Amino acid sequence: MVSLGIAPYFTPFTSNRDTELFSIFDRRKNWSLNTYLSEHVWWLLFDKDIATHIRRYRIDTISKRIALTAAVFGVFTLAWIPIDIFSFDEKHHAKFVITRLGIASLFGLIYLYARNGSHRVSVLLSLFALLFCPLILHGVGYQVFIDNNLEGLAQINSNLYAGLPYVIIAGLSLFPVVAIETLLLAIPLILWEVGMPLFYGSFSWVEAASQTWLLGLFLGVSLLNSMIQVAQLKGLMERADNDPLTGAIARRSGTNMLDFLFNVANKKDSPFALAFLDLDNFKSINDVYGHEAGDAALRQTVDVLHEKVRSGDIVIRWGGEEFLIVLPDTSIDDAKLVLERITVDWLGPRPDGTPLTASIGLAERTLENTETWKQLLDLADSRMYEAKQAGRARYV
Numbered sequence: 001m002v003s004l005g006i007a008p009y010f011t012p013f014t015s016n017r018d019t020e021l022f023s024i025f026d027r028r029k030n031w032s033l034n035t036y037l038s039e040h041v042w043w044l045l046f047d048k049d050i051a052t053h054i055r056r057y058r059i060d061t062i063s064k065r066i067a068l069t070a071a072v073f074g075v076f077t078l079a080w081i082p083i084d085i086f087s088f089d090e091k092h093h094a095k096f097v098i099t100r101l102g103i104a105s106l107f108g109l110i111y112l113y114a115r116n117g118s119h120r121v122s123v124l125l126s127l128f129a130l131l132f133c134p135l136i137l138h139g140v141g142y143q144v145f146i147d148n149n150l151e152g153l154a155q156i157n158s159n160l161y162a163g164l165p166y167v168i169i170a171g172l173s174l175f176p177v178v179a180i181e182t183l184l185l186a187i188p189l190i191l192w193e194v195g196m197p198l199f200y201g202s203f204s205w206v207e208a209a210s211q212t213w214l215l216g217l218f219l220g221v222s223l224l225n226s227m228i229q230v231a232q233l234k235g236l237m238e239r240a241d242n243d244p245l246t247g248a249i250a251r252r253s254g255t256n257m258l259d260f261l262f263n264v265a266n267k268k269d270s271p272f273a274l275a276f277l278d279l280d281n282f283k284s285i286n287d288v289y290g291h292e293a294g295d296a297a298l299r300q301t302v303d304v305l306h307e308k309v310r311s312g313d314i315v316i317r318w319g320g321e322e323f324l325i326v327l328p329d330t331s332i333d334d335a336k337l338v339l340e341r342i343t344v345d346w347l348g349p350r351p352d353g354t355p356l357t358a359s360i361g362l363a364e365r366t367l368e369n370t371e372t373w374k375q376l377l378d379l380a381d382s383r384m385y386e387a388k389q390a391g392r393a394r395y396v
Helices: 002-009 015-046 052-079 081-087 090-115 120-145 152-162 164-174 179-200 205-241 251-268 282-289 291-308 332-345 373-389
Strands: 272-279 314-319 322-328 358-364
Touching: 015 179, 015 205, 052 081, 052 090, 052 120, 052 164, 052 205, 052 251, 081 090, 081 152, 090 120, 120 152, 120 164, 120 179, 152 164, 164 179, 164 205, 179 205, 205 251, 251 272, 251 314, 251 322, 251 373, 272 291, 272 332, 272 373, 282 291, 291 314, 291 322, 291 332, 322 332, 332 358, 358 373
Parallel strands: none
Antiparallel strands: 272 322, 272 358, 314 322
16 A cells, blocks of 8 residues: 555655655555554444444443443442441441441432433433442441441451442443543542542551552453443444445334434434435346346435435435435435435436436434334335435435
8 A cells, every 4th residue: 555655656866855755655555543442442432433223322322321231239238237237236237227328329310310311411311420420328337437346247247348339330331431431430430439538537648549449450450341332232232234235324224223213313302314326227227227227226325415414314224225324313404405415416327327316305303293213204205205206316
C-alpha cells in the first residue's frame, strides 16, 4: 500500500517532491492508524462507531442484568441478617439489620427502575447505584469494627464485610460496559473506599496504597472481561445480522431489530420512521443480463444506500429487490432529507447505463399514531405501491 502511495511522487533530483512525498506518506500512515483504531479500539473504549441497534441492544442487556442482579442481591442481603444477628452482639447487629433492610429496599427500587431502562445515562446511573449499595453496608461495617476487637465468627464475618469493595469492582465484569464507562463507575467507588479512613481519622498511606493497588488489579480484570463481552456481543450480532449477498441486515435479524427499536421509541415517545424501497424494473436486469448482473445490482444498491443514509440508520434486505431503511429518532421532515439524498442521483447505473431507481414509501410512528412496527411497515408498503402506480422513481 505504501509503494502505491510513493511511486507517483518518486522523481529523482527533485527536492520539492521529497517534501510532498513525506507529507503524503504521513497522511496515509495517520489514516491507516485512525482507521485501525476506529475499527478495533475506539469502539471498545468509548462506544464509538458501533451501529445504533447494537448500542441499544447492549444497553438493554445491561439493564436486564442490573434488574436480575438487584433481585439476587436484595434476597441475599436479607438472607444475611440471621448471620449478623448470630455473629454480633445486640448493640452492633441492630445497625446491620436496619442497614440491610434499607439496602434491600433500594435493590427493589433499582430492580423496578432497571426493568424499563432504555437510555444509556439512566441505565449507567442504575448500575452505579447497584454497586454503591454494598459499599454503604461496608461503610457501616467499617464504623462498627474500627474500635472493636472481634473474635471467632464475628471476626470471620467482619473480614467478609472488609472484602465487599473487591466484590463490587469484580461485579463490573458481569456487564458489557466499555472502558470509559467502567472507569467512570469504578473510580468514584475506589476513591470512596480508599478515602473513607480519612473521615474516621484512621488513614494510613501504606494501607491506602496497598488497597488502591489491589483494587486496581481487580478493576483491570473487570475492565478486560467487560470489553471482551462488548466485542463478543458486537461480533455475534454482526455475523447473525448480515445478508450474505449484499451485506445488508437480513430480514430475520431485521425483524428483531424493528421490534426492539420500535418498543424503545414507544417508551421514549420519540419519532421513528420506516422507508420501504422496491427497485424499479429489477426483473428485466435478470432477464436480459443474467442473475449475476442482478446480484451485482443488489450489492450496488446496498453500498449506495449505506453511503447516503446516516450512521445510525439501518438498511434491511426485506426480500428479493425489496429493502427497508429504518430511521430511529427521525421525524418525517428529517426522513425526507435522507430520501432526497437517495433520489438525487439514485442507486448507481443499471447494466445499460441508465439510473437504477426505486419506488419508496415512507411512514413515521408519531405522525401515523401506529401501535406496532408492523402497522407502520404496512403503511410504508402501501405507499411504495402508490409510488409504483404514480410512475416509479419517486417516494410517497
